[in-house]
Amino acid sequence: MNVKTDDHLLVRDFLSGNEQSFNILARKYQERIYWHARRMLGDHDDAHDIVQQVLLVMHSKLNTFNFSSALYTWIYKITATRSLNLIKKKKLKKIFTFSPDEAVDSYGYENIIEDIEAKERFLRMEKHLNSLPIKQRQVFVMRNYDDLPYEEISNITGKSIGALKANYFHAIRKMKELMEKK
Amino acid sequence: MMTDERIIKYLENELSPEERNSFEVDLNNSADLREDLNKYLRVKEETGNLKELKLNSLYLDSILPEFRKKLDIPKTVSVKRNLGYAFGIMLIFILSISIFKNFFSTENPAIVLQEFTQSLNENQKIELLEDLNGDAEVYKLLSENISDNELTNLLTTEIEINNEVAEAYDISFNELIVGLSQQKIDEIYTEILNRKF
Structure with missing residues (x-):
């Protein structure tokens, strides 16, 4: 049995009233949801919020899930949209409250990554990622961290493959330059 | 094609077989190109290493209970928020009335x-x-x-x-002709007659 049918069975089981199946799905995908949100938002608290939001959407909207696609694509779409919405919301909030840019080192709750050396590398990389424009950051994260093909990214973001490739080209070039500077 | 573009397409496997061969020949002959390629490979390598980063298991275990807790809490009605909405709606209503009053006035x-x-x-x-x-x-x-x-x-x-x-404005004839010659007077008189005044 493959992952797709496995997930579909769990969804059907949950929809017929078995909450335990939802717990299995949540445990299975919570980490991936967190990492996508964290890489997009650059902040633990925001990423944690997104995880909770996505689980809530999954719980209330799984009855609308179309079984023709993989469950993770559906979850990923929700995560990507919620993350982008939060970025926009935070930008608006920043404009209306006239608050200066927050310091990049406001990571908080750093014990979530236990390996100290990896944590340092991660924080350095996160800083570089945060300096990319949102569209470039999104395609960079989806390509390099989540290994998604352009077709799937296009399906999730609604952008053309050409536009995605152009954004990725600029993103990886900028990341190269940023890593050279360090 | 620019060097960066060639390298990225090479890494993304988007070059045609001919372009790929040509790139690899250039790579053998150019130290600069090799150095540039290595810089891009470092980006790939670094992101690849961080891909496998694991979250603290205690944190992961805390996600679901927190979510369940949120689900169990019944939605509370926030009096403060509702009062805020009510005040906002009232304000908009009053402003609308004062603005549209003139448009719908029936006063003659x-x-x-x-x-x-x-x-x-x-x-x-x-x-x-x-x-x-x-x-x-x-x-x-x-x-x-x-x-x-x-x-x-x-x-x-x-x-x-x-x-x-x-x-x-009642001016006499004599006052009008003061300073005019007889010839001029005749001309004016003829002009008046011609205009059937």
């Missing part, structure tokens, strides 16, 4: 004018009459609010004023 302009004229004293009415040049509706309204005697007096005064003005 003639009635407003009548009230205005009635509020004037006699002298103000006369002044207003003098200022008006044939505004029939206003004249009618004003005249309705002035007694017949007052109106007669007003008209008599107007005629007297007009007579004085006419007398001021």
Whole structure:
């Protein structure tokens, strides 16, 4: 049995009233949801919020899930949209409250990554990622961290493959330059 | 094709077989190209290493209970928030009424004018009459609010004023021809006759 049918069975089981199946799905995908949100938002608290939001959407909207696609694509779409919405919301909030840019080192709750050396590398990389424009950051994260093909990214973001490739080209070039500077 | 573009396409496996061969030949011959390629490979390597980063298991275990807790808490009605909404709606309603009041006003302009004229004293009415040049509706309204005697007096005064003005312009023939030669006088007279004055 493959992952797709496995997930579909769990969804059907949950929809017929078995909450335990939802717990299995949540445990299975919570980490991936967190990492996508964290890489997009650059902040633990925001990423944690997104995880909770996505689980809530999954719980209330799984009855609308179309079984023709993989469950993770559906979850990923929700995560990507919620993350982008939060970025926009935070930008608006920043404009209306006239608050200066927050310091990049406001990571908080750093014990979530236990390996100290990896944590340092991660924080350095996160800083570089945060300096990319949102569209470039999104395609960079989806390509390099989540290994998604352009077709799937296009399906999730609604952008053309050409536009995605152009954004990725600029993103990886900028990341190269940023890593050279360090 | 730019060097960066070639390298990225090479890494993304987007070069045609010919382009790929050509790139690899260039790579063997150029130290700069190799160095550039290595920089891009470092980006790939670094992101690849961080891909496998694991979250603290205690944190992961805390996600689901927190979510379940949120699900179990019944939705509370926030009085403060609802009052805020109510106040906002009221404010918008009041503003809308004050803005649209003028558009939907049923007051007759003639009635407003009548009230205005009635509020004037006699002298103000006369002044207003003098200022008006044939505004029939206003004249009618004003005249309705002035007694017949007052109106007669007003008209008599107007005629007297007009007579004085006419007398001021009554110039005699002799005054007109002062300084003109007989020939000029004849010319003017002929001109007047020709125009059938």
